[in-house]
Structure formats: C-alpha cells, structure tokens
Amino acid sequence: xxxxxxxxxxxxxxxxxxxxxxxxxxxxxxxxxxxxxxxxxxxxxxxxxxxxxxxxxxxxxxxxxxxxxxxxxxxxxxxxxxxxxxxxxxxxxxxxxxxxxxxxxxxxxxxxxxxxxxxxxxxxxxxxxxxxxxxxxxxxxxxxxxxxxxxxxxxxxxxxxxxxxxxxxxxxxxxxxxxxxxxxxxxxxxxxxxxxxxxxxxxxxxxxxxxxxxxxxxxxxxxxxxxxxxxxxxxxxxxxxxxxxxxxxxxxxxxxxxxxxxxxxxxxxxxxxxxxxxxxxxxxxxxxxxxxxxxxxxxxxxxxxxxxxxxxxxxxxxxxxxxxxxxxxxxxxxxxxxxxxxxxxxxxxxxxxxxxxxxxxx
Numbered sequence: 540x541x542x543x544x545x546x547x548x549x550x551x552x553x554x555x556x557x558x559x560x561x562x563x564x565x566x567x568x569x570x571x572x573x574x575x576x577x578x579x580x581x582x583x584x585x586x587x588x589x590x591x592x593x594x595x596x597x598x599x600x601x602x603x604x605x606x607x608x609x610x611x612x613x614x615x616x617x618x619x620x621x622x623x624x625x626x627x628x629x630x631x632x633x634x635x636x637x638x639x640x641x642x643x644x645x646x647x648x649x650x651x652x653x654x655x656x657x658x659x660x661x662x663x664x665x666x667x668x669x670x671x672x673x674x675x676x677x678x679x680x681x682x683x684x685x686x687x688x689x690x691x692x693x694x695x696x697x698x699x700x701x702x703x704x705x706x707x708x709x710x711x712x713x714x715x716x717x718x719x720x721x722x723x724x725x726x727x728x729x730x731x732x733x734x735x736x737x738x739x740x741x742x743x744x745x746x747x748x749x750x751x752x753x754x755x756x757x758x759x760x761x762x763x764x765x766x767x768x769x770x771x772x773x774x775x776x777x778x779x780x781x782x783x784x785x786x787x788x789x790x791x792x793x794x795x796x797x798x799x800x801x802x803x804x805x806x807x808x809x810x811x812x813x814x815x816x817x818x819x820x821x822x823x824x825x826x827x828x829x830x831x832x833x834x835x836x837x838x839x840x841x842x843x844x845x846x847x848x849x850x851x852x853x854x855x856x857x858x859x860x861x862x863x864x865x866x867x868x869x870x871x872x873x874x875x876x877x878x879x880x881x882x883x884x885x886x887x888x889x890x891x892x893x894x895x896x897x898x899x900x901x
Contacts, residue, residue, distance in 0.1 A: 549614065550585050553630065553638055557589055560603040561642070564592035566858050582635070589642040590862025597644035601626055624834075624863065645864045658866045659833035662686060662873060663853060664757065664786065664809070664842045666713055668700075669693030677850035679706060683857055686870040687845075688713035688757050691728040691746040704752040709869040711786070712753045714746055714774070716761030719791070725760045730774060732767045739770060743777040754871045755784035757809075757842075758795075765793035772798055779804045784874035788842060805877035807870065810839040814849045822852040830865055838873060 550572070557567050567589050575582040591600060601618055608616050608630070617629045624645075630638040665678070669690035678687070679702075686709040689700050700710045715725035717732055728746045730739055747753065756778050764770050765787065771794060778785050779802065786807045787795040799806040810832050813825040825841070832839040843849040860867060 547583055549611070549630075549632055549637055550583050552611075553585070553587070553640075556604070556607045557587065557640065560600050560607060561589050562592055562595050565595060566590040566592075566862060568858070583637065585638045587638065587640045588859065589640060590858055591642065591644050593645055595644070597624060597626055597642060600642060601628065604628065643859060643862050645862055658864050659830075659836075660838045660866045660868045660872070661829055661833045661860070662838075662840045662868050662870045663813075664688055664711070664840065664870060665849070666757070666759065666788075666842055666844050668713070668845045669696035670845075671695060672699070674845045674847045674850055675699065675702065677847045677854070678703060678708075678845075681708075681850065681854050681857075683867045684709065684869045685853070685867075686711055686755075688759075689750045689753075690715065690726060690759060691749040693727065696750055700751050700753075709754055709871060710750065710752040711755040711757060711784075711870070712746060712750050713759045714743070714756050714761075715759045716764035716770075716774075718760040718764075719762040723760060730761075730764050730770060732764055732770055734770075736769075736773055739773045740777060743774055747777070747781060747783075753783065754869075755786060755874065757786035758788050758790065760790060761788070761793070762791035765791065765795050768794055768798055771795060772802075775799055775802060775804055775806075784871060786840065786870055805874065805880070807840060807873055807877065809842050811841045813841045813843040814846065814852075817846060817848050819848065819852050819855075822849060823856055826852065826856045826860075830860060830863060833865055834863070840870060840873070 554567065561567060567587065570586040570588055573584040575584065591597060605616065608614055613633045615631045619627045619629070624643060626642050628640045628642065629636060630640070662684070664686045666688045667690060668687055670693060672695055678685070687699070687703050688711045689696050690713045704710050715727065715729035717729060718725060728742055728749070730742060734742070758765060775785060775798060784807065785795070785799070787793055787809065789809045795806055796808065811825055811829045813829065814822050822843070829839050829841040843853070857867070
C-alpha cells in the first residue's frame with residue numbers, strides 16, 4: 540500500500556508544483572487519471588495540460604520545474620520539444636512513469652500574410668445542420684465564434700438557424716451540389732450539371748431564401764459541380780450579387796478559385812477537415828493541426844459536422860486555442876479581409892493605368 544500511497548501523493552503534489560512554476564494566471568487542467576491495478580496496490584498515472592499566461596516563458600517554466608522536482612527523492616523528469624511553443628514533460632518515480640504534462644506557451648502576435656498585424660486566427664465551420672436537433676445542446680454551450688452551415692429546406696433548417704443566430708453565432712447556407720459518385724445523394728435543392736442556366740439560378744435563389752440570417756455559402760458535396768465552369772459562373776454570380784461570401788469546402792480539386800478570380804470575387808478555402816473520424820483524440824489533433832497552420836499562415840479554416848462529439852471537442856479545446864494566442868473568428872471576417880485586399884489591388888491598378896495614360900497624353 541505504500542506504493543499506492545506514495546504514487547497518489549506525488550500526483551497531488553505535482554499540481555501544486557505546476558502552479559508554483561507556471562504562475563497563478565496560467566491554466567492547469569487534468570485531462571485524465573488512470574488507475575492501474577498491480578499486486579502491491581493501484582498505480583496512478585495522470586495526464587495534464589498547462590497553458591502559460593502572458594509573460595511566462597516556456598523555457599523558464601521548464602527550468603524551474605527541474606529545480607523543484609530535483610528535490611523529490613526517486614523522481615526524474617524528461618522533456619521532449621516537438622514545437623517551438625510546446626513541450627511535453629514526462630515524470631518518473633523509480634523509473635516508472637506516473638505523469639505526462641504538456642506545457643503550451645502563449646504565441647506572440649504575428650503579421651499575417653495579408654500584411655495585417657494581429658494574432659493568428661482560426662474559423663470553425665460546422666456543416667450539415669437541418670436533419671435533427673441532437674447536437675443543439677452542445678452547440679449552445681459554445682460562446683466563442685462558430686459559423687454554422689445549414690442545409691436548405693430540411694425539417695429543422697430554419698429552426699436551427701434562428702436558434703443559433705439568437706445565440707450570436709454566424710449562419711451560412713450549406714449548398715448541395717452534384718458529386719462525382721452518382722450513388723451519393725446531395726439532398727434537396729441540389730445543383731446539378733445537367734440543369735439549364737435558368738434552373739440553376741432559380742434553385743440557388745430558392746435555397747438562399749430558405750435559410751434565414753445567412754452571410755455566406757459553402758458547398759455540400761459537389762465534387763462534380765465544382766469542376767464545371769458554367770455551373771460555377773451561375774452559382775457564384777448569384778452569391779456575389781447578394782453580397783454573400785463563398786467558402787470552397789474543397790471536397791475535390793475544384794475550379795472555384797479560378798472562376799471566382801475571373802469575376803474579381805474573393806472566395807475562401809477550407810484548410811482542414813477536423814472530424815473525418817468521430818473520436819475525441821483524432822478531432823483534437825486535427826484542431827491542433829489547424830492551429831499550426833494559423834500560426835504559420837496567420838489564418839486557417841476548419842470544417843466539422845453537427846455531431847455532439849465534434850462540438851464537445853471544440854469546446855474542450857478552446858482554453859488551449861486561447862493559451863496559444865490564437866483568436867477564434869467567424870468565416871465572414873476572413874472574407875472582409877479578402878474583399879479589402881481585392882479593392883486595394885484594384886485601386887492600385889487603376890492608379891497605374893491613370894499614370895500610364897497621363898504619360899501617353901504628354
């Protein structure tokens with residue numbers, strides 16, 4: 540029983556030591572405590588995460604941790620650094636592992652690729668709303684910005700859009716479009732490549748009207764339709780006319796960006812699908828991948844689906860996102876940035892042309 544008692548005491552003591560080394564304003568949370576049955580009693584193993592507050596250095600925190608732990612008889616630690624702002628520390632008692640702690644340093648403010656100073660930003664899009672209300676309780680728990688993509692004309696489409704809009708969340712239309720696989724059904728209101736121009740325009744308009752409060756559109760399926768330039772011209776023209784944004788879900792190698800460029804219409808693209816596997820560890824790792832892209836490029840968009848598991852994972856990851864200095868935003872914020880850049884480029888080209896014409900006149 541001494542083994543069990545000593546091991547349990549170490550786990551309790553570890554929390555107070557982390558508080559001393561990380562500082563009062565840092566976030567410390569226990570992710571999991573495992574109890575392993577052994578002949579001489581139960582062995583405890585803990586996993587913890589530490590999110591350092593502003594002004595706390597990862598290097599200094601780990602250094603102080605070494606100093607504290609060196610006072611414990613029989614305890615050793617090893618550290619592994621995979622990312623610049625993240626270190627994993629392993630704790631051993633008489634060579635037996637009893638804890639693993641991941642320490643995150645708050646990311647410094649960076650300049651994004653658009654030349655706009657600020658924190659890295661990520662936007663989450665939750666697709667496929669309208670079939671049921673099962674994940675609504677989890678969605679209502681999230682107070683950070685989330686963009687919800689609602690399918691048109693389903694039983695719960697309008698109700699979900701109204702409810703989440705009243706919560707302060709962003710709503711977009713999840714536009715069904717024809718996939719390559721004819722056995723896959725994109726659902727009601729789908730845009731298909733064999734439709735006439737008039738049919739496509741009418742269906743897009745009806746779909747836009749069927750979901751209240753929308754600020755943008757992204758495609759549901761569409762691996763075939765997003766390769767058809769005629770279809771894309773018609774769809775994007777209707778969306779541009781309504782001053783909405785378009786997010787390419789990138790379900791395939793699409794031509795959305797090329798067609799939009801010819802129309803001087805900035806479109807956005809998905810960076811990561813976060814829940815191809817409906818399992819917490821997988822989803823959290825995909826969100827970390829999304830954060831890494833944002834830290835490198837300044838911004839990133841992740842797409843998930845209206846499942847309780849996905850929404851719970853996002854909710855649980857918010858402290859880590861914030862601790863890394865990353866800002867959660869609505870997708871529309873990225874569109875406004877893109878529009879400003881297009882306008883700036885257009886004005887710059889106009890000035891150049893004016894200057895050239897003046898030179899010719901002289």
